[in-house]
Amino acid sequence: MNNLVEVKDGELFYNGFSLKKLAIEYGTPLKITFLDIIKERITSLKEAFDKAIKELNYNGSFIYLNANKANYGLLELKEASYYSDGLETSSYYDLLLTRKLLENQKDRYIVSNGYKMDDYLDSIVDAFKAGFNIIDVIDSIDEYERLKEKNISLKVGLRVHLSAKYNEEGDILTDDRFGLTKDEIEYIKKDIKNTKLILEVIHFHQRGFDYEKEKFELNLKEAFNEYYVPLKKSIPSIKYFNIGGGTPLPTDYNFDYDDYAKYVITLLLNLSKEAGVATPSIISENGKYSQKDATINIYKVIAKKDTDKVYPWYIVDSSLLIALPEYYALGEAIVVKPINNLDGKFIKARLAGVTCDCDDVYYQKDLGYINLPEKHDDLYIACLGTGSYQNSMNGKGGVHHCLLPEEKDLVIKDSKIVVRSNLQTLEDILSKI
Ligand SMILES: Cc1ncc(COP(=O)(O)O)c(C=O)c1O
Structure with a gap:
């Protein structure tokens, strides 16, 4: 997997691009999405799993799904x-949009998660009737009861509720608020043979922000041993x-995806062997992994302000609350780095936006500062990994913190740069309020 961040001649490069050059050429505040990174992420994980499957003689395949919810940018979704x-x-x-995207590729998988209100469930049935390869992952017992009444041979999955x-x-x-309890699954296990539904998938999902092997393995083993095995039998x-x-x-x-794929495949091989069941094909639904690192934001430091002789404030030309909603709302790690003047002296400083909001600040919470170049004239700052969940939390094209405009939005693919949208105009902002 490529190392995306590089320092050359006192400057930060991302995915091979000089960020200073892009910032000067296009102006700040700036958002840049590198579509090639999405492609690389997907193809490399698929390759790692395909290789592990072959090497370990695993009977089953690896199916990579993009979890759309991470980023609804049309170009990102298409990629x-x-x-x-x-x-x-x-x-x-989301399903209506997905149908449009896969209109001419109906054999591709659509896996539908989430709580199903009637409009969503009806639309799943509709997609099935229109010939899409759709699997409804049942998340609650009332969904199962409503689905049964449709009297169709729809492929379904069961999302299992993971114990705390x-x-x-x-x-x-x-802790898990989703899925079907053991009793509900027991009921479906007995009842489903009286319906036309075809049970194909056992599904679990653990919150993704902070992958921890121990948690992942506990949850996988629980979903496999307690649900996949008895149901498969x-x-x-x-x-x-x-x-x-x-x-x-x-x-x-420094994650090794070949090792990760081998570890998952070996785990499933051993668990299947111990339980005496056939190995399953694996479905993986990747949101953050597909999208997060494909996007970065760039801001310019426009002033330095010293207050109380504590660490100085470097003021950037936007609101940091617009830049990093996932960080502020969920504590998600976003890497913030200076782009230029990297050869000179560094000092302890803090970042602040141009608003008068006291929360519009950024520094490493445990330290109380971040290290930034002392030379702050024409200094640019990058927020790396803003491609997942941020757009929807921010409401792309909407009204933002203190009515500040949304960044100019660039998309880069195969070194071709396209301006997707310019800095949001006052008319655009006012038309949304
Ligand atoms: C059912 C399900 N699958 C996949 C995802 C994507 O998770 P991540 O972005 O951590 O890959 C989510 C995220 O909420 C989810 O709820």
Whole structure:
């Protein structure tokens, strides 16, 4: 997997591009999406799994789905859809968009998650009737009852409710608000033979932001041993084990995807062998892994302000709350780095936006500062990994913090640069309020 970040001649490069050059040429505040990174992420994970499957003689395949919810940018979705085996949807509206994207590729997978209100469920039925390769992952018992009434041979999955997990000190490791309980699954296991529904998938998903091997393995083993195994033994149509999202990111750790794929495949091989069941094909629904690192934001430091002789404030030309909603709302790690003047002296400083909001600041919470170049004239700052969930949290094209405009938006593919949207205009902002 490529190393995206590089320092050359005192400057930061991302995916081979000089960020200073892009900032000067296009102006700031700036958002840049590198579509090639989405392609690379998808193809390399598929290759790692295909290789592990072959090497370990695993009977089953690896199916990569893009979890659309991570980024609804049309170009990002098209790129992800092109290289993936299918798309994962999480709402009625998402499914309508997905149908448009896959109109001429109806054999590709659509896996529908989330709570199903009637519009979503009806639309799943409609997509099935229109010939799409759609699997409805049932998340609640009332969904099952409503689906049964449709009297169709729709492929379905069961999302299992994962029990809360604790560490040795008794602290909670994971808790799950989704899925069907053991009793509900027991009921479906007996009842489904009286319906036309075809049960093909057992699904679990753990919240993805912070991949931890220990948690992942506990949850996988629970979903496999307690649900996949007994269900597979009585319902032979089951052929997929869906491990959801949460695939670890390479920029967070020096992660080896060949090892990761071998570890998952070996785990499933051993668990299947111990239980005496056939190995399943694996479905993986990747949101953050597909999208996060494909996008970065760039801001210019426009002033330095010293207050109280603590660490100085470097003021950037936007609101940091617009730049990093995922960081502020969910504590998601976003890497913030200076772009230029990297050869000179560094000082302890803090970043602040141009608004008068006291929360519009950024520094490493544990330290109380970040290290930034002392030379702050023409200094640019990059926020790396803003491609997942940020657009929807921000409401792309909408009204933002203190009415500040949304960044100019560039998309780069095969070194070709396209301006997707210019800095948001006052008319555009006012038309949304
Ligand atoms: C069912 C399901 N699958 C996949 C994902 C994507 O997770 P991630 O972005 O961590 O890959 C989510 C995220 O909420 C989800 O709920």
